[in-house]
Amino acid sequence: MEPIREPVRVAAVFAPGRQIRPVWFDWQNRKYTIHETTYCWKGRSGEAMLLHFSVSDGSSLFELIYNTIEQSWMLGGVEA
Amino acid sequence: MNRTILHIDMNAFFASVEQAANPALQGKPIAVVGSGGRTIVTTSSYEARAFGVKTGMAVWEAKRCCPSLILVIGDNRKYQHTSTQIMEIFRDYTPEVEVFSIDEAWMDVTGSINLFGSAENIAYQIKARIRHQFNITCSIGIAPNKLLSKLASDMQKPDGLTVISPEDVGRIMERMPVGALCGIGKNTVRQLKIMGINTCGELGRCDEGRLTRRFGIIGRRLMQMGRGKDGSAVIPFGEEDEVKSVGHSSTLEQDIDNPQEIRRFLLQLSEMVGSRARRYNVSGKTVTLYVRYADFFTSFGKQTTLKNYINLSDEIYKTALSILDSVELEQPVRLMGVRLSNLKQQAAQLPLFEDERKKLFATQAMDKVNSKFGSMSVTFGSLLPGKEKGGSHVIAPAWRPSGIRNVDVK
Numbered sequence: 003m004e005p006i007r008e009p010v011r012v013a014a015v016f017a018p019g020r021q022i023r024p025v026w027f028d029w030q031n032r033k034y035t036i037h038e039t040t041y042c043w044k045g046r047s048g049e050a051m052l053l054h055f056s057v058s059d060g061s062s063l064f065e066l067i068y069n070t071i072e073q074s075w076m077l078g079g080v081e082a
Numbered sequence: 083m084n085r086t087i088l089h090i091d092m093n094a095f096f097a098s099v100e101q102a103a104n105p106a107l108q109g110k111p112i113a114v115v116g117s118g119g120r121t122i123v124t125t126s127s128y129e130a131r132a133f134g135v136k137t138g139m140a141v142w143e144a145k146r147c148c149p150s151l152i153l154v155i156g157d158n159r160k161y162q163h164t165s166t167q168i169m170e171i172f173r174d175y176t177p178e179v180e181v182f183s184i185d186e187a188w189m190d191v192t193g194s195i196n197l198f199g200s201a202e203n204i205a206y207q208i209k210a211r212i213r214h215q216f217n218i219t220c221s222i223g224i225a226p227n228k229l230l231s232k233l234a235s236d237m238q239k240p241d242g243l244t245v246i247s248p249e250d251v252g253r254i255m256e257r258m259p260v261g262a263l264c265g266i267g268k269n270t271v272r273q274l275k276i277m278g279i280n281t282c283g284e285l286g287r288c289d290e291g292r293l294t295r296r297f298g299i300i301g302r303r304l305m306q307m308g309r310g311k312d313g314s315a316v317i318p319f320g321e322e323d324e325v326k327s328v329g330h331s332s333t334l335e336q337d338i339d340n341p342q343e344i345r346r347f348l349l350q351l352s353e354m355v356g357s358r359a360r361r362y363n364v365s366g367k368t369v370t371l372y373v374r375y376a377d378f379f380t381s382f383g384k385q386t387t388l389k390n391y392i393n394l395s396d397e398i399y400k401t402a403l404s405i406l407d408s409v410e411l412e413q414p415v416r417l418m419g420v421r422l423s424n425l426k427q428q429a430a431q432l433p434l435f436e437d438e439r440k441k442l443f444a445t446q447a448m449d450k451v452n453s454k455f456g457s458m459s460v461t462f463g464s465l466l467p468g469k470e471k472g473g474s475h476v477i478a479p480a481w482r483p484s485g486i487r488n489v490d491v492k
Contacts, residue, residue, distance in 0.1 A: 040102065041099070049453070050456075
């Protein structure tokens with residue numbers, strides 16, 4: 003996966019039971035609709051809990067990262 | 083009362099997680115490698131294993147076995163998170179879960195069978211939950227002890243479930259090669275072969291005195307293993323023996339022979355060891371330095387024991403450096419490791435002299451910032467990015483879901 007690490011605009015559904023489901027995101031003036039979240043995992047950077055989502059738009063795989071302290075989204079990487 | 087022990091072994095764990103995370107990799111030969119450019123295969127998918135790709139192979143060697151091999155750079159945090167969640171699933175069935183490594187665990191379900199019907203039921207539920215939640219598979223062995231359950235889980239891979247009941251033990255052990263038992267390594271197999279012992283059946287029938295003369299005190303244990311006997315308990319996390327050392331090692335991205343770069347890398351490792359020791363309030367008296375040379379096969383390890391207990395990074399560094407200065411490096415360095423052992427729980431004590439106090443306060447401030455913003459957010463100026471930075475971090479077998487053995491590797 004090619005690392006990107008850029009802040010991105012993400013639409014996500016925060017469902018009951020602490021479930022977060024990213025729906026779409028903007029990157030480089032293009033909107034990507036998420037077809038599938040293939041994997042989720044947690045990590046830490048100091049005090050910040052980072053939630054990682056492997057998502058697919060049907061043709062490429064992306065890694066979206068949600069920083070729970072800053073409440074910000076980042077595009078971690080892309081696999082074309 | 084007969085015990086019932088489950089051994090769960092995640093199949094090609096890192097590779098399976100990568101295949102689950104990236105559907106394009108499913109059904110393809112993949113190898114998980116470290117982030118360094120020239121590392122070895124950490125694990126490979128079953129599709130790659132069919133071509134002869136094995137754990138520990140150099141990347142070029144693996145590519146020669148399987149030209150279509152896809153290399154995936156491992157993401158240790160993904161594996162640690164998945165492993166921690168899986169261990170949590172195990173704890174839904176019994177509190178007696180012993181984490182053996184990131185992808186293996188034992189469960190003593192003797193007291194849980196009445197609740198869940200049977201050990202097989204528990205195994206099937208675990209397999210289904212892991213598959214549903216993570217889309218990966220595991221092999222489970224059910225047996226009357228840890229030794230046999232581990233043997234059973236190895237008998238059917240991937241996605242197997244093997245039961246060794248007490249009445250089957252003799253029959254199964256009779257023809258089982260001794261090397262199949264956990265704890266009997268290549269060296270022991272070789273020595274047993276010289277004695278004319280190839281199978282567990284032969285080992286179990288061997289005269290105890292003969293084994294003791296050859297292997298010392300473990301001779302009796304070997305004989306018991308040959309008979310499929312193992313009285314060791316499943317030791318839940320938190321009840322293990324105290325941790326005996328804190329260490330870090332790392333393979334460099336490229337071999338280095340410049341003394342300044344070697345020292346800088348040593349400082350980086352010392353800081354990693356020191357910060358982990360301080361986080362868990364331990365200090366140690368013995369510092370060990372381990373170096374592997376560029377040819378991969380030559381290495382040395384040397385240690386020194388101090389009068390005082392230390393855990394400040396610069397003290398660990400100075401001690402490791404004094405070891406390094408006492409040897410002449412024969413070749414460029416491929417891998418280095420620093421370990422602090424002879425540990426004790428640290429009681430907080432303010433140093434008497436002001437300079438020492440300042441150093442302690444500066445270290446505490448640095449640790450505080452790093453715990454808030456992430457490790458190495460504030461570090462020594464000389465550790466600013468250099469040629470030798472990075473390296474490939476591997477999850478050690480001693481990794482545990484939490485506590486001092488939970489090493490945060492990137």
